[in-house]
Amino acid sequence: MFEKLRKKKPKERLSRRFSAVGVALSLILSFDVFSATVEPGEEGPSRFKAMGVVIPSPAPDRMDTEGDGPFDRLVVENVMLVNGLGAPPRGPVSIVISGDTIAQIVSYPPKPVPGEHRVDARGMTALPGFIDAHVHIANPYEGVVGPITPPEYVFKLWLAHGITTVRDTGSVMGLDWTVSHAARAARNEIVAPDIVPFAMFPGTSLAQFEISDEQGARDWVRAVKARGAKGVKLRGGTEEALAAVYDEAQRLGMGTASHHDQNGVYHMNVLDSARLGLDSMEHWYGLPEAMFNDRTIQDYPADYNYSDEQWRFGEAGKLWSQSAQRGTKTWQSTIDELLARDFTLVPTFTIYEANRDVMRERNAEWHEDYTLPALMRFFEPDPRLHGSYHFDWTTGMEVAWRDNFKRWMSFVNDFKNAGGRVATGSDSGFIYKVFGFGYIRELEMLQEAGFHPLEVVQAATRNGAELLGMEGDIGSISPGKRADIVLVEGNPISNFKLLYGTGHMKLNREKGIVERVGGVSYTIKDGVVYDAKALLSDVREMVSEARSGLVP
Secondary structure (H helix, E strand, C coil): CCHHHHCCCCHHHHHHCCCCCCCCCCCCCCCHHHHCCCCCCCHHHHHHHCCCCCCCCCCCCCCCCCCECCEEEEEEEEEEECCCCCCCCEEEEEEEEEECEEEEEECCCCCCCCCCEEEECCCEEEEECEEEEEECCCCHHHHHCCCCCCHHHHHHHHHHCCEEEEEEEECCCCHHHHHHHHHHHHCCCCCCCEEEEEEECCCHHHHHHCCCCHHHHHHHHHHHHHCCCCEEEECCCCHHHHHHHHHHHHHHCCEEEECCCCCCCCCCCHHHHHHHCCCEEECCCCCCHHHCCCCCCCCCCCCCCCCCHHHHHHHHCCCHHHCCCCCCHHHHHHHHHHHHCCCEEECCHHHHHHHCCHHHHHCCCCHHHHCCHHHHHHHCCCCCCCCCCCCCCCHHHHHHHHHHHHHHHHHHHHHHHCCCEECCCCCCCCCCCCCCHHHHHHHHHHHHCCCCHHHHHHHHCHHHHHHHCCCCCCCCCCCCCECCEEEEECCCCCCHHHHCCCCEEEEECCCCEEEEECCEEEEEECCEEEEHHHHHHHHHHHHHHHHHCCCC
């Protein structure tokens, strides 16, 4: 019944995808001219505009051939159900959807109703729409070396991997640009997940716009709230300013997320931030530092340079070994305090995976068909860029990072086992991680950390919804919740690889051949049914055109 979802787009549409995508011009050394005129939430993009970088055009409107619905009544029948609430798979069941809402779940196919639409999901598993709690819709750094990744490419890869909601931590393409996309996505005017935009606080990470005083910080939070931000992302700043941001954000009902930049972690580690009201820590910075026993500052080499990113990330791989050991009083008391403060960890294991095996990430099988050439160029080593730092990455560095991962994963798993909330975030678009694919890899790495597959699904669904304060609307397949559902062939609880857009290679013993199985079949978002295979086909065309030189 969804034949029209697989129709090709008009060729002229393909050429529009990359229109107005900027290429970097000459670097400009001073950005002071912008500091007095930039709107709150636009500080970061203005810096890149001063370098000649042009932010991509907005995503094109959704075409009639892209997505089907919502329907007055849609029945997904004969499907195995994983509801996201910790219950084991059960089925087959039928999920009845009315408009954009799940109406009921029954253990038998309901009687047909005139005018309804049905999906026979025999052999498939239904999971709640995934929530990526840490994303960037591409990033302006790409414009230093080539065209910035267009939003249509990003959005379609997310939806093709079952991601129906994202939290944009920083709105680095500009708050107005991101809020506009969020509004269009909410109305299903574009092919995109729902977007929750967080603005980037201009603390020490944006020195030319730094706000260091309490009143300035409060004014800035109020301003970005008025411009559509749902939360604030922080990387650092003065104690006075950070305390004001957390207090004002709580007062206004906004979320907060922090990457505890090593330049400011001495006076504001994870526990310090949590005591001020921080909702979630991103990555892992600031957590080992909160558990130092025999030092107060990381053991930096005497000639260390933080601005050299290989040095920065190389030394970061030794940090957990300098912190309290698993099972110690300090380790446990840290977990206990974070639990008491209803804190959330968003570890983003996947974005650091190249540090333990750079060859694996550089040669991931999806790069051939799904990575834009300009994005791959951005991934390659270049000291001008953020995250492109494997200049001379050694075996010893990888060994150190493998140990780092073991200790880090142990803490995250212990926190989860104690009742703590862990949400799934990918931070893709850096360090060889491609949108959508990086998110599925994060699911695998959570399982590696010790999570049961059903706990992984909780982290990807219910926990993300709770972090966003949206648990009443999304996060599980339950009557009354929004119809955000992932349909995938086979049983992803037994193998998350089935969720990759490239599928999973499996030997068919009867035929004696290796087959590719899986890949998301359909992603339902707000009751709109998207053919995930068709979305991936669109992305492959974008990549093919870029490689053939038909687009910039």
